[in-house]
Amino acid sequence: MSKKQEELTRRQKLRARAKASSTKFKREMKKSTNTAIVAAFGFLIALSWRDLIKGHVETITGASPIQGQLIETIIITIIAVLGIMLATKFLSKK
Secondary structure, eight states, X not given: OOHHHHHHHHHHHHHHHHHHHHHHHHHHHHHHHHHHHHHHHHHHHHHHHHHHHHHXXXXXXXXXXXXXXXXXXXXXXXXXXXXXHHHHHHHSOO
């Protein structure tokens, strides 16, 4: 194989590596962007539910703000743990 052919083959290998690297970067960028968007929407949903639960707990326990906050925290914790358990069960890779 001549020196010119070796250089051409080397360039082709470098281009192939660069293209593969670029493709991998784009794929990872899309996954990261998708994860960030889903997390942002999830955060909005969580805040909405928090406000709803907080309103109902305040209505039920109007006696003491501390007691109401304790009950609210317990309810939110239970709902969050159940949500995590369900998400882990249904979204885990098998």
